Amino acid sequence: MIKPTGYYQRDRNWHPPAFDENYKTSVTRSPKFAPLSFASGISEETGPTFGHQILGPLDHDLIVNFAQPNELAIGPRIIVYGRVMDQDGRGVAGALVEVWQANAGGRYRHKKEGYLAPLDPNFGGCGRVITDAEGNYEFRTVQPGPYPWPNRVNDWRPAHIHFSVFGHAFAQRLITQMYFEGDPMIWQCPIVDTIPSREAIETLIAALDMDRTVPMDARAYKFDIVLRGARQTVFENRMEGL
Amino acid sequence: MAQKIQRLKESPSQTAGPYVHIGCTPSFTGIDIYPEDLGSKMVNAQTKGERVAISGTVIDGAGMVLRDTMVEIWQADAQGLYNSPQEARGTADANFTGWGRSPGDADTGEFHFDTIKPGRVANRDGRLFAPHITFWIVARGINLGLHTRMYFADEPAANAEDPILTRIEHQNRVPTLLAKNDGKGSYRFDIVLQGKDETIFLDI
Numbered sequence: 001m002i003k004p005t006g007y008y009q010r011d012r013n014w015h016p017p018a019f020d021e022n023y024k025t026s027v028t029r030s031p032k033f034a035p036l037s038f039a040s041g042i043s044e045e046t047g048p049t050f051g052h053q054i055l056g057p058l059d060h061d062l063i064v065n066f067a068q069p070n071e072l073a074i075g076p077r078i079i080v081y082g083r084v085m086d087q088d089g090r091g092v093a094g095a096l097v098e099v100w101q102a103n104a105g106g107r108y109r110h111k112k113e114g115y116l117a118p119l120d121p122n123f124g125g126c127g128r129v130i131t132d133a134e135g136n137y138e139f140r141t142v143q144p145g146p147y148p149w150p151n152r153v154n155d156w157r158p159a160h161i162h163f164s165v166f167g168h169a170f171a172q173r174l175i176t177q178m179y180f181e182g183d184p185m186i187w188q189c190p191i192v193d194t195i196p197s198r199e200a201i202e203t204l205i206a207a208l209d210m211d212r213t214v215p216m217d218a219r220a221y222k223f224d225i226v227l228r229g230a231r232q233t234v235f236e237n238r239m240e241g242l
Numbered sequence: 243m244a245q246k247i248q249r250l251k252e253s254p255s256q257t258a259g260p261y262v263h264i265g266c267t268p269s270f271t272g273i274d275i276y277p278e279d280l281g282s283k284m285v286n287a288q289t290k291g292e293r294v295a296i297s298g299t300v301i302d303g304a305g306m307v308l309r310d311t312m313v314e315i316w317q318a319d320a321q322g323l324y325n326s327p328q329e330a331r332g333t334a335d336a337n338f339t340g341w342g343r344s345p346g347d348a349d350t351g352e353f354h355f356d357t358i359k360p361g362r363v364a365n366r367d368g369r370l371f372a373p374h375i376t377f378w379i380v381a382r383g384i385n386l387g388l389h390t391r392m393y394f395a396d397e398p399a400a401n402a403e404d405p406i407l408t409r410i411e412h413q414n415r416v417p418t419l420l421a422k423n424d425g426k427g428s429y430r431f432d433i434v435l436q437g438k439d440e441t442i443f444l445d446i
Contacts, residue, residue, distance in 0.1 A: 030383075030385075031436055032436055042364070108261045110261050110263075128276075168328060
């Protein structure tokens with residue numbers, strides 16, 4: 001029988017390092033000691049599951065899930081779809097994907113948010129979906145706006161959607177952000193720039209997909225997400241004496 | 243030229259940012275579109291095991307408590323089984339989720355979990371871990387979610403043979419992973435991101 005025998009080592013040169021002086025908040029929030037490396041075990045190779053029964057009928061539709069009856073959120077209507085898969089390209093079924101974002105003006109619905117762009121009374125800014133048997137997901141929203149943030153004097157976030165993803169194991173737990181194809185602000189952003197390589201950054205840029213666009217309604221962006229993969233072998237590999 | 247290995251790179255992490263609560267605990271932020279925030283209840287009246295409460299804060303390198311974290315925990319039930327489809331060793335307590343999520347108190351930043359003390363589970367080599375709870379911490383300024391473990395200071399015998407605790411080179415840092423019981427079933431686990439008392443984080 002083939003069974004998982006541990007998750008692939010996380011490539012810490014591909015992920016952003018903890019410390020990046022241009023993302024100032026990371027300066028005091030970055031551990032300085034080396035993390036203790038340890039092969040994953042049952043505590044990390046298991047994880048919570050979320051059944052489709054937790055979902056309400058509008059959870060995946062940010063255009064209406066906070067809106068007053070017969071009202072709609074303001075902004076460019078988009079569909080975001082994609083596939084959650086592991087590093088071996090297998091679809092991750094039943095993955096909970098939670099998303100949050102600013103409104104079309106670049107304003108979050110949060111008491112600590114001070115940007116002068118107005119709130120949209122019909123937009124909450126969060127939603128959630130669970131992937132199907134092949135790992136596919138889809139939600140509808142408005143395209144968020146860019147916004148300034150306190151870092152250096154004139155730093156702006158590119159338009160982005162935050163993603164929190166649960167795979168099948170706690171070792172796969174991931175939070176990341178989706179950016180939009182063609183946005184020049186991506187290459188100005190200190191948070192994007194915490195990611196060491198352009199190649200890695202490009203994996204977070206969703207592609208405009210005109211074939212999935214709903215004519216006269218909403219454009220579509222494709223955003224695939226890759227979670228850690230697990231070794232699978234017919235052999236029980238174990239170092240003797242350990 | 244050899245054959246190509248077609249493996250994908252993991253999606254790179256990005257910080258959860260200052261507004262993680264909008265997406266993960268929206269009710270906490272006043273966005274009431276879901277019945278409740280996920281992970282807010284781990285136990286019910288039928289859950290087996292010793293009830294414990296866990297509280298703590300996340301502290302930065304300047305000694306300041308963070309007030310914009312999200313802390314998740316994952317743990318075994320009282321028998322040492324995980325409530326997960328990947329658990330092949332037995333059937334976990336159906337009345338215990340094993341997973342908790344806390345947005346932290348808006349004013350004090352303190353996270354809180356009402357849970358049970360987990361049973362022991364074995365490492366892949368068969369050695370038993372001491373009872374432990376997996377922690378995952380995200381916040382603005384944290385670029386990749388931090389994994390660590392909470393162990394119980396009142397389990398000295400089990401801790402002394404734990405495969406991770408015994409592996410730590412700087413044994414003087416082990417106490418950063420030990421939560422203390424206040425004598426009434428409440429454990430304190432403060433997480434220090436940076437500095438002299440920096441918590442041991444795991445690359446696991």
